[in-house]
Amino acid sequence: MVQEIIKYPTPPSVEYGTDVRNFNEDIFSLIEDLKDTINANNLEALAAFQIGSYFNVVVIKEEDGTFLELINPRLISTKDKITTIETTAYFPNRSAEIQRHDAISIIYQDRDATQCSLKASGARSVLIQRKLDYNFGATFLSKLSKQEKAKFEKQLEFGSDIVISESCPTTFKRDYFVKASNILLIAMVLLLGASFFVSDAIHSGMWNIQLTLSLVALVTNIGYFFYAHYEAKLYTSCVSCQSGNIIGTTLIALVKIVVITIVSYFLI
Amino acid sequence: MARLVVLGGGVSGHTAATFAAEWLGSAHEVVVVTPNAKWNWIPSNIWVGVGQMTKEDVTFDLAPVYAKAGIKYHQAKALGIHPEGNETSDKPYVVIESTEAGKAGQIENIEYDYLINATGPKLNFAATPGLGDANGLGEFTVSVCTADHATHANEELQKAIEKMKKGERQKFLIGTGHGMCTCQGAAFEYIFNIEHELKKAGVRDMAEIKWISNESFLGDFGVGGLHMKAMGFAVSSKIFAESLFAERDVDWIIGAHVNKVEKGKVHYELLDGSMGEEEFDFSMLIPPFAGVGLKAINKAGEDITATVFAPNGFMKVDANYAAGAYENWKASDWPKTYQNPTYKNLFACGIAFAPPHPISKPMSSPNGTPINPTPPRTGMPSGIMGKAVAHSVCDLITKGPDAPLHEASMAHMGAACVASAGKGLFTGTAAAMTIYPVVPDFEKYPGTGRDTDYTFGEIGLAGHWIKHILHHLFIWKAKLKAGWTLIPE
Numbered sequence: 001m002v003q004e005i006i007k008y009p010t011p012p013s014v015e016y017g018t019d020v021r022n023f024n025e026d027i028f029s030l031i032e033d034l035k036d037t038i039n040a041n042n043l044e045a046l047a048a049f050q051i052g053s054y055f056n057v058v059v060i061k062e063e064d065g066t067f068l069e070l071i072n073p074r075l076i077s078t079k080d081k082i083t084t085i086e087t088t089a090y091f092p093n094r095s096a097e098i099q100r101h102d103a104i105s106i107i108y109q110d111r112d113a114t115q116c117s118l119k120a121s122g123a124r125s126v127l128i129q130r131k132l133d134y135n136f137g138a139t140f141l142s143k144l145s146k147q148e149k150a151k152f153e154k155q156l157e158f159g160s161d162i163v164i165s166e167s168c169p170t171t172f173k174r175d176y177f178v179k180a181s182n183i184l185l186i187a188m189v190l191l192l193g194a195s196f197f198v199s200d201a202i203h204s205g206m207w208n209i210q211l212t213l214s215l216v217a218l219v220t221n222i223g224y225f226f227y228a229h230y231e232a233k234l235y236t237s238c239v240s241c242q243s244g245n246i247i248g249t250t251l252i253a254l255v256k257i258v259v260i261t262i263v264s265y266f267l268i
Numbered sequence: 269m270a271r272l273v274v275l276g277g278g279v280s281g282h283t284a285a286t287f288a289a290e291w292l293g294s295a296h297e298v299v300v301v302t303p304n305a306k307w308n309w310i311p312s313n314i315w316v317g318v319g320q321m322t323k324e325d326v327t328f329d330l331a332p333v334y335a336k337a338g339i340k341y342h343q344a345k346a347l348g349i350h351p352e353g354n355e356t357s358d359k360p361y362v363v364i365e366s367t368e369a370g371k372a373g374q375i376e377n378i379e380y381d382y383l384i385n386a387t388g389p390k391l392n393f394a395a396t397p398g399l400g401d402a403n404g405l406g407e408f409t410v411s412v413c414t415a416d417h418a419t420h421a422n423e424e425l426q427k428a429i430e431k432m433k434k435g436e437r438q439k440f441l442i443g444t445g446h447g448m449c450t451c452q453g454a455a456f457e458y459i460f461n462i463e464h465e466l467k468k469a470g471v472r473d474m475a476e477i478k479w480i481s482n483e484s485f486l487g488d489f490g491v492g493g494l495h496m497k498a499m500g501f502a503v504s505s506k507i508f509a510e511s512l513f514a515e516r517d518v519d520w521i522i523g524a525h526v527n528k529v530e531k532g533k534v535h536y537e538l539l540d541g542s543m544g545e546e547e548f549d550f551s552m553l554i555p556p557f558a559g560v561g562l563k564a565i566n567k568a569g570e571d572i573t574a575t576v577f578a579p580n581g582f583m584k585v586d587a588n589y590a591a592g593a594y595e596n597w598k599a600s601d602w603p604k605t606y607q608n609p610t611y612k613n614l615f616a617c618g619i620a621f622a623p624p625h626p627i628s629k630p631m632s633s634p635n636g637t638p639i640n641p642t643p644p645r646t647g648m649p650s651g652i653m654g655k656a657v658a659h660s661v662c663d664l665i666t667k668g669p670d671a672p673l674h675e676a677s678m679a680h681m682g683a684a685c686v687a688s689a690g691k692g693l694f695t696g697t698a699a700a701m702t703i704y705p706v707v708p709d710f711e712k713y714p715g716t717g718r719d720t721d722y723t724f725g726e727i728g729l730a731g732h733w734i735k736h737i738l739h740h741l742f743i744w745k746a747k748l749k750a751g752w753t754l755i756p757e
Contacts, residue, residue, distance in 0.1 A: 015715040015716055015720065016504060016716070017493060017504050017506070017716065018715045018716050018717075019492075019629050021594055021595040021597075021710070022595050054715040054716065072629070074484045074485050074523065074539070074631075075485065075522075076484075076522060076523040076538055076539050076540050077521060077522075077523075077538060077540075077542075078520075099514070105538070105540050105542070106540075107484075107523070107539050107540050107631075115631075115632075115634065117539075117540035117541065117634075133507060136485075136493075136504035136506045136507050137495070137504045137507065138504065138507040142507050142511060143507075143510075143511070244684075244686075244700045244726075244730065244731065244734045245700065245726055245728065245730045245731070247730070247734065248728075248729070248730025248731065248732075248733045248734050249730050251730075251733055251737075252729065252730065252733060
């Protein structure tokens with residue numbers, strides 16, 4: 001049965017890369033769906049993840065019209081690197097420059113769960129690498145260089161955040177607290193630097209300003225800490241790891257404030 | 269007065285012994301038998317191995333800590349368990365051999381009412397020819413498994429850096445030294461700390477750095493991989509690891525069973541059956557783990573080691589060792605109470621218990637060589653198990669033999685791991701990862717077997733700070749300083 005191919009801006013699931021354990025009718029049916037969908041859309045290959053399945057299955061259409069079924073494929077070794085211009089069904093009518101391995105060796109299982117191996121090079125190697133990435137939850141965006149990614153994101157109507165899991169964004173409102181804290185810290189450093197060039201009479205006033213700035217920065221960071229935890233709880237995917245991140249970010253900012261304030265106390 | 273004997277003073281054994289002493293008080297006796305005079309915070313050995321910490325920073329003397337806790341301490345290694353006593357007494361006992369200076373080699377029997385086996389692993393360097401032998405680490409590679417190994421690794425690293433400063437290119441090969449290794453995370457930390465240090469030393473361009481491991485995909489880490497958030501994306505640890513390796517220009521070989529090590533060269537077999545060789549100037553390869561070789565003897569003096577221990581030398585507990593093929597594996601195969609099925613006053617925790625099967629997908633080459641990570645049982649899960657087992661034993665002692673046992677199944681337990689990728693107050697990075705449950709539960713969480721709400725990770729400077737704070741926090745806890753019981757495992 002022809003299945004719908006998940007396309008941008010529909011975010012892919014965070015469920016992926018599940019190895020097939022039971023080689024049963026469900027899996028064989030999934031493989032047939034992949035074949036039908038490839039034919040209906042005139043594609044070279046499809047990863048199960050692209051039609052919403054979490055199983056680690058890839059089907060490739062050979063030149064002679066037959067299909068190569070890769071169950072639980074693993075990329076074992078690589079040779080040489082090449083830069084290619086790739087297109088993918090997830091981002092229709094878009095292309096990007098990506099660095100891939102020119103030659104690869106993979107292992108996989110067939111329908112009988114027998115382990116097989118395959119070597120590929122050139123375009124076939126690139127195709128397999130791209131499909132393997134899909135099965136581990138990634139579009140080719142994660143393989144772009146920073147520059148290429150920035151260029152690619154400009155073409156995307158909703159940016160790349162949408163590509164993240166359904167529940168964990170990459171930008172948060174709490175980032176405004178961090179930005180405010182950083183501005184305050186820069187102001188404190190500038191004030192500290194300026195104190196070397198003014199008369200002693202002005203120092204007293206400068207110290208008061210510096211103290212005020214440090215207190216505001218302190219309050220900003222306390223605000224960040226509590227708001228960030230509140231915000232993290234809105235995205236359950238993020239809570240566990242981001243708690244550590246929030247604590248670390250707050251600690252770093254507090255140390256910076258304390259250091260600048262102490263230095264200012266002695267120098268201003 | 270009951271006597272609890274704990275074999276091993278690592279994360280799991282130390283946790284079990286100290287909590288048991290705290291809960292039992294002076295009414296009962298807690299005895300620790302461990303061959304080491306010092307406690308070692310093993311996760312920080314990585315930083316010793318790159319010269320960012322010293323052995324003294326990651327170790328401390330056990331004797332004064334145990335004296336303070338009222339624990340009787342034997343610096344000795346256990347040789348055998350006699351769970352039925354002997355022909356003259358029904359009282360079970362362990363045979364130990366002292367490793368203390370001046371008493372080394374002296375044999376002693378210690379009777380017990382309850383025994384916790386938390387010996388940790390034998391570093392089985394002898395499993396790979398050239399990696400080492402029965403005496404330990406060989407001459408061709410280094411290790412970061414102990415503080416002394418890590419100190420030696422750093423000495424060799426500094427020599428390599430000096431060579432590079434003189435214009436001599438160096439090839440680094442880091443990873444696992446056998447097809448059945450665990451602890452890929454430690455090797456992962458070490459390779460990126462080396463890369464970081466080489467950059468700091470200004471010699472990164474003189475180095476070729478390569479990863480070799482038995483994982484079937486990068487980022488497996490022995491747990492079948494997990495989600496990572498990197499570069500603004502939620503992706504598999506495979507994609508995260510591949511990106512990190514590419515970003516730091518570190519090449520990789522995976523699905524590899526290192527079958528021989530020579531001076532400056534390793535030989536390996538890949539999962540596709542092909543054979544290869546890789547040269548190196550500096551190599552850190554983690555050895556496979558095995559049980560420490562404890563024997564079990566019954567009352568009649570017969571060897572019952574095969575009854576008490578699995579063939580790999582780890583102690584059998586309440587796990588399902590007959591789970592069979594991969595498709596039959598269940599979360600319920602994993603032990604809950606860590607009680608030995610034959611002798612109910614025997615428990616094993618940490619690395620010392622025999623897991624029912626791997627967590628990662630079992631794989632082998634067409635030649636029949638098994639190549640897959642064995643399950644990690646270190647760090648946070650190890651501490652949680654130790655505490656649960658101590659709790660059970662304390663209840664059995666104070667409430668009687670019918671007291672319900674406490675459970676700490678790795679299939680119901682989450683774990684947090686902070687993997688360093690370079691040390692530095694402002695330049696450091698670490699990947700903070702949480703995973704729940706450690707052992708996938710495919711029935712409860714169809715698909716990946718994990719709760720994706722609580723299986724996540726992120727890399728950055730904040731992670732490094734957390735790791736550094738944890739270093740001090742856990743050493744504080746292990747030294748039983750104020751508030752130690754409040755610090756989680």
